[in-house]
Amino acid sequence: MTEGSPACAAWAQLIDALGDAAWLVDGASGNVLAANRAAVELLGLARERLVGIPAAQLIATPEDLAFWDGVRAGDAGLLQSDTVLVHASGRLVKVSRRIQALTGDERCLLVTVQDRTEAQRQQDERETLLAELRATLESTGDGILVTDLAGRITAFNRRFAQLWGVPEELLTQRNDDAVYDWMRRSVCDGETYQRRLAAIQEATLMQAHERIELLSGRVLERVTQPQASQGRPSGRVWAFRDRTELETASQRINTLSTTDVLTGLFNRRQLGETLAESMRQARRANGTLALLILDLDRFKQINDSLGHEIGDHVLLDTAERLKTCLRQGDSVARIGGDQFALVVQRVDHRGAEAAAQRVLEAISRPCAVDGLQFTMTCSVGVALFPTDGEDGDELVRHAETAMQRAKQGGRAGFRFHQPHHDADLRQRMRLDHAMRQALASNRFRLKYQPQLDMRTGAVIGAEALIRWRDPELGEVSPGEFIPVAEDTGFIVAIGDWVLQQAVRQAARWRAEGLLMPVSINVSALQFQQADFIDRVGNVLRENRLPGSLLELELTESILVHDADEALARLSQLSQLGVRLAIDDFGTGYSSLAYLKRFPIERLKIDRSFIQGVPQDDSDAGIVRAIVQMSAALGMKVIAEGVETEPQRNFLVEAGCDQFQGFLYAPALDALSFDERVRGRPRTTKGHLSLVAR
Numbered sequence: 001m002t003e004g005s006p007a008c009a010a011w012a013q014l015i016d017a018l019g020d021a022a023w024l025v026d027g028a029s030g031n032v033l034a035a036n037r038a039a040v041e042l043l044g045l046a047r048e049r050l051v052g053i054p055a056a057q058l059i060a061t062p063e064d065l066a067f068w069d070g071v072r073a074g075d076a077g078l079l080q081s082d083t084v085l086v087h088a089s090g091r092l093v094k095v096s097r098r099i100q101a102l103t104g105d106e107r108c109l110l111v112t113v114q115d116r117t118e119a120q121r122q123q124d125e126r127e128t129l130l131a132e133l134r135a136t137l138e139s140t141g142d143g144i145l146v147t148d149l150a151g152r153i154t155a156f157n158r159r160f161a162q163l164w165g166v167p168e169e170l171l172t173q174r175n176d177d178a179v180y181d182w183m184r185r186s187v188c189d190g191e192t193y194q195r196r197l198a199a200i201q202e203a204t205l206m207q208a209h210e211r212i213e214l215l216s217g218r219v220l221e222r223v224t225q226p227q228a229s230q231g232r233p234s235g236r237v238w239a240f241r242d243r244t245e246l247e248t249a250s251q252r253i254n255t256l257s258t259t260d261v262l263t264g265l266f267n268r269r270q271l272g273e274t275l276a277e278s279m280r281q282a283r284r285a286n287g288t289l290a291l292l293i294l295d296l297d298r299f300k301q302i303n304d305s306l307g308h309e310i311g312d313h314v315l316l317d318t319a320e321r322l323k324t325c326l327r328q329g330d331s332v333a334r335i336g337g338d339q340f341a342l343v344v345q346r347v348d349h350r351g352a353e354a355a356a357q358r359v360l361e362a363i364s365r366p367c368a369v370d371g372l373q374f375t376m377t378c379s380v381g382v383a384l385f386p387t388d389g390e391d392g393d394e395l396v397r398h399a400e401t402a403m404q405r406a407k408q409g410g411r412a413g414f415r416f417h418q419p420h421h422d423a424d425l426r427q428r429m430r431l432d433h434a435m436r437q438a439l440a441s442n443r444f445r446l447k448y449q450p451q452l453d454m455r456t457g458a459v460i461g462a463e464a465l466i467r468w469r470d471p472e473l474g475e476v477s478p479g480e481f482i483p484v485a486e487d488t489g490f491i492v493a494i495g496d497w498v499l500q501q502a503v504r505q506a507a508r509w510r511a512e513g514l515l516m517p518v519s520i521n522v523s524a525l526q527f528q529q530a531d532f533i534d535r536v537g538n539v540l541r542e543n544r545l546p547g548s549l550l551e552l553e554l555t556e557s558i559l560v561h562d563a564d565e566a567l568a569r570l571s572q573l574s575q576l577g578v579r580l581a582i583d584d585f586g587t588g589y590s591s592l593a594y595l596k597r598f599p600i601e602r603l604k605i606d607r608s609f610i611q612g613v614p615q616d617d618s619d620a621g622i623v624r625a626i627v628q629m630s631a632a633l634g635m636k637v638i639a640e641g642v643e644t645e646p647q648r649n650f651l652v653e654a655g656c657d658q659f660q661g662f663l664y665a666p667a668l669d670a671l672s673f674d675e676r677v678r679g680r681p682r683t684t685k686g687h688l689s690l691v692a693r
Ligand SMILES: Nc1nc2c(ncn2[C@@H]2O[C@H](COP(=O)(O)O[C@H]3[C@@H](O)[C@H](n4cnc5c(=O)[nH]c(N)nc54)O[C@@H]3COP(=O)(O)O)[C@@H](O)[C@H]2O)c(=O)[nH]1
Pocket: 449, 463, 464, 465, 466, 477, 478, 479, 482, 495, 498, 520, 521, 522, 523, 583, 584, 607, 640, 641, 642, 643, 660, 661, 662, 663, 666, 667
């Protein structure tokens, strides 16, 4: 075929109809015979400039040049590949080009060229997108696994492999079954995991969100969503997020907010919850439960004297001992420094008592810390549900007040809640408040009860007894308010006021020529004050009163509590000339051993024994024994509460030295006492004289 020949014209017409660029080449010359419109456009050359030029100029890659050389040498073959041509403007155009001989005329070749610019752009875009997706997949902190509808793994990221600890070779081998098997064997509950997985995979559109625990201790949150392509489900994406740290932190917070750091027991807050739940259950089952609150006795002394480390040790040991007292379902909590609580399920009064006994026994077993042996005790308060409280707070409050009563009752014991005791408590608080106001407003007074020589009838002393008339409460008996003051410690202030008033009165009488020793009652707490001896000395000095005109009445318990300390104090008081008497003798320890050691001058026989004489043999025997004992020890003995002549006669006969009581006079105000003693001396039943004993 030659340029312009009818065959060439026919071919030119034919290729013009093609959508792709095409040109005909004469194999012998290698020149272009004809080109279509698309070729003109693709190359940017007019058809007249195209026809006649060497085809090797249009696409001049080494491959094309070599091809055309081969054609000229008679080696007409086929060339088909992606290549690049240069547009007349100099722009490179990516193309797919095919060169082949025409059928029927091997010396003529047809070049067809497809512009790949758009296809290439789309492919580039796809690759960029894929690269971006891959980068996104790798940049997320979550492990991602993508599966198709059949469950085959189509993509995953490195974090997925890391979270599950899947060996790399399983993933690179694309061994899906091995990967799934690995995952199933890594979870704590493989069976449930497998069931759930199957259910999710079956429900193509299901979205699911769950927590998976791995045997490694890791906790994963799994979120899975269906994937769709062109509106149709195509598979599923699984995202795994590591929740281990978060869960550990939240568990730690939970632990801290519900348990006591030192002992690991529940704390007060958790006790509230446990108690509330136990009460709910008991209410549903029409059952009962007991709350025991216990406080270690004298724990402060352990801490102060042995140090906090040993104190902590004791608390830990206590926690362990309490655990041994629990039955199934019971709980124990540390609710304060040395306070613990036990919720004992399904017990009535007797069961609660047995539990309290168990606790007392467990705590009082000997302790050994750092080679030091000692014994702890505790005081326990018990409140029962539902009788002692409808809600947890009420039950705790009642168990706490019962525990306080156990303390007041001498410690190392237990007490049950007593309904009337709450009212007592309110009354005591009211009394305490009024007492403090009474002292500030000078509402207390002292009365003086005469003490007489049994044989002569002479008034040989006066016992100062406090009185209080309150504007609101009326006359309040010391028997009522003194125990409250002793509990609250206010007795120290009251005692000091009594000391001053009594010494002042004795000094006044002395100045008026009446040498009348005055006795005052001294409470244990007052006696134990570090400055008590100095206070007594100062008050005597300020009022210029000889110590011999002051007597301190002490109870036996004061002397027994810390005998060495008591002896030292009593000796100092004795050096001031102050006289010392034991009050309420016979009701306490009545031990000869301590009586011999202390500089005591007088014993007061408690009025409870006097009440029974002469008819009660036991009381009579006790009174006689006390009289004999005091004689043997060289002490005076005075009977208190003598109300009748038979009582006095018995005492005279028994050898008692002195007495006081309504038989002669109740406690009198200072003026009446003075008048009574000086102005109207009695002539019958004993002669009164103004002598000091
Ligand atoms: N620490 C202090 N205690 C004090 C003080 N004042 C009193 N008290 C103690 O209060 C308790 C009750 O005292 P009170 O009501 O004053 O009773 C005393 C006498 O009034 C009473 N008494 C005296 N004679 C008789 C009698 O013949 N019959 C009878 N039934 N009662 C009588 O005895 C009480 C004196 O007791 P005592 O002190 O044991 O000698 C009482 O415990 C007081 O001690 C105070 O200032 N400080």
